[in-house]
Amino acid sequence: xxxxxxxxxxxxxxxxxxQINDNVVVLDADLSKSTKTNDFCKAFPxxxxxxxxxxxxxxxxxxxxxxxGKIPFASSFAMFATGRAFEVIRNSVAxxxxxxxxxxxxxxxxxxxDGASHESIEDMAIMRAIPNMTVLVPADGVEAEQMILEAAKxxxxxxxxxxxxxxxxxxDENYKFQIGKGNVVRQGNDVSIIACGIMVxxxxxxxxxxxxxxxxxxxxxxxxxxxxxxxxxxTGAIVTAEEHSIIGGLGSAISEVVSEECPxxxxxxxxxxxxxxxxxxxxxxxxxxxxxxxxVNSVKEAIAKK
Numbered sequence: 001x002x003x004x005x006x007x008x009x010x011x012x013x014x015x016x017x018x019q020i021n022d023n024v025v026v027l028d029a030d031l032s033k034s035t036k037t038n039d040f041c042k043a044f045p046x047x048x049x050x051x052x053x054x055x056x057x058x059x060x061x062x063x064x065x066x067x068x069g070k071i072p073f074a075s076s077f078a079m080f081a082t083g084r085a086f087e088v089i090r091n092s093v094a095x096x097x098x099x100x101x102x103x104x105x106x107x108x109x110x111x112x113x114d115g116a117s118h119e120s121i122e123d124m125a126i127m128r129a130i131p132n133m134t135v136l137v138p139a140d141g142v143e144a145e146q147m148i149l150e151a152a153k154x155x156x157x158x159x160x161x162x163x164x165x166x167x168x169x170x171x172d173e174n175y176k177f178q179i180g181k182g183n184v185v186r187q188g189n190d191v192s193i194i195a196c197g198i199m200v201x202x203x204x205x206x207x208x209x210x211x212x213x214x215x216x217x218x219x220x221x222x223x224x225x226x227x228x229x230x231x232x233x234x235t236g237a238i239v240t241a242e243e244h245s246i247i248g249g250l251g252s253a254i255s256e257v258v259s260e261e262c263p264x265x266x267x268x269x270x271x272x273x274x275x276x277x278x279x280x281x282x283x284x285x286x287x288x289x290x291x292x293x294x295x296v297n298s299v300k301e302a303i304a305k306k
Contacts, residue, residue, distance in 0.1 A: 003166035004141030006197075007105040010162050011036025013148035014073060018044045021152060025065050027051055029058045029076035034164075035105045037075050055085040059093060059102070066098040071152055074100060078107035078120035078161060082127060094132045094157045101151050102127075105162040108243035109271065109288060110198060112165070115278035121271045125248025127159040128221040134179065135220040137161045137250075139200035140170045143218060146177040154179060161197065163243075165281050168201045170216075182224040186214035191299045192231035192238045196220065196250050199241035199269070202285075205292035212239070212299055223253050225261070232262040237302040239267045241295055243285075246270040265305045267298040 017024045018040055027049045032038040041048035051058040055076050062072035075081070081104040082089070093100045104123065111118045128135045134156060138144035144162065151158055170185065185200065186207045194215045195203040203214045213235060215227065232238060238258065240251035251268035258264055271288050285291055 002169045004169060005164060005166045006138050006141060006144040006162040007034075007036045007164060009138070009141035009144035010103060010105070010148055010160075011039040013145040014040040015043050017149065017152050018047065021071065023069065023071050024152060025049065025070045025072050027058055027062050027065075027072055027074045029053055029055050029080065031076055034077070035075040035103075037073075055080045056088045059085045059088040059100070062100045063092045063098050066100050072100055073103050075103050075105065077118060078104035078123045079118050082120065082123040082159070086126060090130055094130045097132050097156055099155050099157075101158045101160065103148070103160040103162060106164045107161045108163060108197065109276045109284040109290065110163055110165045110243065110281035112281045112284065113278050116275040119276040121243075121245045121276065122248070123159075123161060124220055124242070124244050124250065125252070128253065129248070132157050133221065134158045135161070136179070137196040137218055137220055139197060139216050139218060140167055142169060142171040142175055143177050146175070147218070150177060150179055163198060165198075167198050170201060170204065177218065180219050180222050180224060182215050182217040182219065182227045184213060185216050186212075188213035189235055191302050192235045193241060193295060193299065194228070194231065194238055194250070194254055195241035197243050199243055199290065202290065202292045203241050203295055206295035206299065209296050210299055217250060217254075220250055220253060223257060225257050228254055228257045229261045232258050232264045237265040237306045239269060239295060239298045239302050241269040241290070243290060244270055245273065247273060265302050267302045269295050269298050
């Protein structure tokens with residue numbers, strides 16, 4: 001099985017965009033080697049801007065480019081893009097509905113050895129709470145590349161959550177990503193596992209021991225309500241899986257839908273209201289309950305409560 005980090009796919013997609021659209025510009029907060037925007041910098045140096053370690057300035061400058069008709073992709077680590085720059089994102093990007101793409105890498109626990117200060121487990125909750133903001137999370141490199149290409153066509157504020165570590169490739173060349181749509185990656189009937197990001201692969205591994213449906217929910221906002229409601233009606237229970245806090249992220253978004261439309265049991269696999277720590281990605285996922293085994297256990301609990 002091939003592997004690729006979604007940040008690597010992001011870098012490759014930016015170069016493709018640069019070749020087909022002269023209006024694409026890329027901004028970074030002095031992290032271009034890590035965010036992989038350096039690929040674009042090498043190919044199109046006149047359209048790349050290093051804004052320094054200053055995320056508020058990064059987003060503010062991106063807003064300026066957007067008002068001038070450019071399509072800015074602004075990158076930093078997820079912790080700093082959504083944390084340090086929150087007010088600028090809210091008031092200068094989302095409020096006036098500017099066409100700014102905030103593509104943040106190094107999200108979640110799998111930042112690993114960088115530790116709790118760099119492990120962004122709140123970013124989806126922060127971004128999806130902002131009006132006018134679209135929130136996307138790719139499951140693998142194939143989806144990440146398609147997502148970035150589609151982001152350039154989409155007019156409006158957008159947050160794309162990308163990872164540091166290489167993840168297994170799930171999709172092939174026949175896959176077609178659509179903003180606002182989830183997709184069933186494994187069929188099943190006892191419980192619906194709805195996952196995003198790296199947890200889609202863990203859900204697929206869990207599926208091998210179960211008879212559960214697996215859904216990749218790569219658009220967190222606007223969430224695919226129709227798919228969620230159909231899953232709730234068909235299986236009668238849902239397990240969510242995300243590399244994020246269970247507060248405010250994918251699990252919360254899905255719970256909001258089913259509580260209004262089709263109340264069923266929802267069990268959440270994710271970070272349980274705590275900070276992370278330094279360690280390898282595999283160690284952290286195991287310690288904080290984000291493995292295929294944890295999904296299997298949650299599925300069994302959900303079945304018992306149906």
